[in-house]
Amino acid sequence: xKRHNGRDAALFLAPTAxxxxxxxxxxxxxxxxxxxxxxxxLSPLNFIGFSNFKxxxxxxxxxxxxxxxxxxxxMVVILHTIIGLMMALIVRHFHRxxxxxxxxxxxxxxxxxxxxxxxxxxxxxxxxxxxxxYFLRQLGLSNIPWLLDPQWVYGSIAVFxxxxxxxxxxxxxxxxxxxxxxxxxxxxxxxxxxSVSTFRHITLPMLxxxxxxxxxxxxxxxxxxxDEPFFLTGGGPGDASRTVNLFLYEVAYKEFNFGYASxxxxxxxxxxxxxxxxxxxxxxxxxxxxxx
Amino acid sequence: xTVLNFSKIRKGALSLLALxxxxxxxxxxxxxxxxxxxxxxxxxxxxxxxLPKPPFIWxxxxxxxxxxxxxxxxxxxxxxxxxxxxxxxxxxxMAAFALTRIPWKGKTPVFLVILAAMMVPAQVxxxxxxxxxxxxxxxxxxxxLILPATVYPLAVFLLKQFMATIPASYDEAAHxxxxxxxxxxxxxxxxxxxxxxxxxxxMHFLFVxxxxxxxxxxxxSQTKMTMPLGLHVLQGFMGAGSISIVLAGVLLSIIPPFxxxxxxxxxxxxxxxxxxxxx
Numbered sequence: 182x183k184r185h186n187g188r189d190a191a192l193f194l195a196p197t198a199x200x201x202x203x204x205x206x207x208x209x210x211x212x213x214x215x216x217x218x219x220x221x222x223l224s225p226l227n228f229i230g231f232s233n234f235k236x237x238x239x240x241x242x243x244x245x246x247x248x249x250x251x252x253x254x255x256m257v258v259i260l261h262t263i264i265g266l267m268m269a270l271i272v273r274h275f276h277r278x279x280x281x282x283x284x285x286x287x288x289x290x291x292x293x294x295x296x297x298x299x300x301x302x303x304x305x306x307x308x309x310x311x312x313x314x315y316f317l318r319q320l321g322l323s324n325i326p327w328l329l330d331p332q333w334v335y336g337s338i339a340v341f342x343x344x345x346x347x348x349x350x351x352x353x354x355x356x357x358x359x360x361x362x363x364x365x366x367x368x369x370x371x372x373x374x375x376s377v378s379t380f381r382h383i384t385l386p387m388l389x390x391x392x393x394x395x396x397x398x399x400x401x402x403x404x405x406x407x408d409e410p411f412f413l414t415g416g417g418p419g420d421a422s423r424t425v426n427l428f429l430y431e432v433a434y435k436e437f438n439f440g441y442a443s444x445x446x447x448x449x450x451x452x453x454x455x456x457x458x459x460x461x462x463x464x465x466x467x468x469x470x471x472x473x
Numbered sequence: 474x475t476v477l478n479f480s481k482i483r484k485g486a487l488s489l490l491a492l493x494x495x496x497x498x499x500x501x502x503x504x505x506x507x508x509x510x511x512x513x514x515x516x517x518x519x520x521x522x523x524l525p526k527p528p529f530i531w532x533x534x535x536x537x538x539x540x541x542x543x544x545x546x547x548x549x550x551x552x553x554x555x556x557x558x559x560x561x562x563x564x565x566x567m568a569a570f571a572l573t574r575i576p577w578k579g580k581t582p583v584f585l586v587i588l589a590a591m592m593v594p595a596q597v598x599x600x601x602x603x604x605x606x607x608x609x610x611x612x613x614x615x616x617x618l619i620l621p622a623t624v625y626p627l628a629v630f631l632l633k634q635f636m637a638t639i640p641a642s643y644d645e646a647a648h649x650x651x652x653x654x655x656x657x658x659x660x661x662x663x664x665x666x667x668x669x670x671x672x673x674x675x676m677h678f679l680f681v682x683x684x685x686x687x688x689x690x691x692x693x694s695q696t697k698m699t700m701p702l703g704l705h706v707l708q709g710f711m712g713a714g715s716i717s718i719v720l721a722g723v724l725l726s727i728i729p730p731f732x733x734x735x736x737x738x739x740x741x742x743x744x745x746x747x748x749x750x751x752x
Contacts, residue, residue: 186577189654193571196564197587197629204602204621205590211601222604271491274484285738286495290502292734292741296685296701297726300708301505304716310517312504344501352742405594408685412705429596434690439600446596453594 209450216443223437233444243445245420246428247452253424254403256339261399262392264343265350270384272351273358284355288348295345299412302341303328306413328414331421338409338422345409346402350395357391358384400456404449425449505720509533513715533721540710543722545696546703551729553615553699554681557622558674564623565673566666569632570658574644584633590626595686603690617691618699622681628673635669636662672740679730679741700726 218228237243272283290298305311306327314324327337361384369379407426410416416423416431425445433442500523507522510529513536537543568587572580602621603612611617639662647657663670685701692698698706707722734741 208598208601
């Protein structure tokens, strides 16, 4: 029975083909083209070769925003990876019902609108009137200039980011922990292994694929950070917390330098692609994929 | 005996730790709720409150609607999220159908092209889209937010996974009864993948509702703003003095995602998990 397979497949794929082409793949190519120009939306397209790309490596502000982004991302990735794992290890000790209550609470901030809660956190971080410093003073400590000091802003964004997004890493770990066969733990118990050595020799190796996945996801997400600095610090003080994405936004929509902004976007695209490739390659070496 | 005591102590310590983390997680939200009901003039007065204490100033919530077209923001966010999610779900389900239930060559490369879209950062497409939208006079319309949001590769992935588990005998039986592919898709397969549609739908709805970057660039007229952008305006408007009014707005804006989470958290977390399997 002939059923026009090719025609039907084309028909069913047509909406996806059109929307992906128009809203994704053609814009990607256009981004490269615009990056070769000094387009400002008003004057016609004028090509200037690779000078926008050259400027990426010579224009200090771009390099410094990249440095800021990597510093922030590194901090966020380390904190989420460790805290998320600790939370999952704690939660796993409880009965099913209590576990699911804790899971819901821990995951809740992850689904809330980042913009909304970041607006609230700006007040929480307030130096004199914010509740964080209020608690510090109650403990006899002195105020921390959370959003006002170029060093502390990293900590502030990290604190917010952990509160807001650690639920994601936590959930992945919790699922990863569930896939570790109980028999391995029983065998370890029989061998008289303590909890530290069980963690080192069973939990950690069995969890490496999950850790790898979490780190990869966090790297990709954190490198594109936008909402957090936009609402908490506006990139300040000075340029202290200006991420690449925030800088790109300003170059495009405050300076209307679409050519240069596109070059920044392309560079970000490659950085993320390199991240992915490096992580996949590295994972082959240290990830235990066979989960018995 | 000592072992038993030790494990009891450990269990107690773990419970305390677990509750402390839960408290830290909820405290900012409680603070938002409690402060949103305070008199605006003392909204930042210390000590802070974490549980609403009378007098409750419900006027703060009314003030949010009085000072800005807050209801419009709600409506816009809702229209954009519902329309984009519905259209996206149908398109993604059709693609997943073509990728799992019709025999043809080239499925794998097509699927990879769709999946690769997940890696593309929004910043790469936003400038060309902005230029096209402004040439087509779609800037400051909800179309500028809905149209690009019809692309959601994760939904194709989730739906394809699920559809692949449905035995081919369902299609065959329907074909023998004379049903065409459209009927099989609409009447048989689509109802069977409802769980995946729910997961992908909720995840996408949340994504669109929470998105700030696209509205920030495509919308600048008050009447077309979505919730997060409207809150940004409210903050600029009221942030200096009356933070209880700003926080009232914040609380209102997180109610829809919160409700979705309460209703569908089981599905949502499953969706997160299956998104994680792809590694």
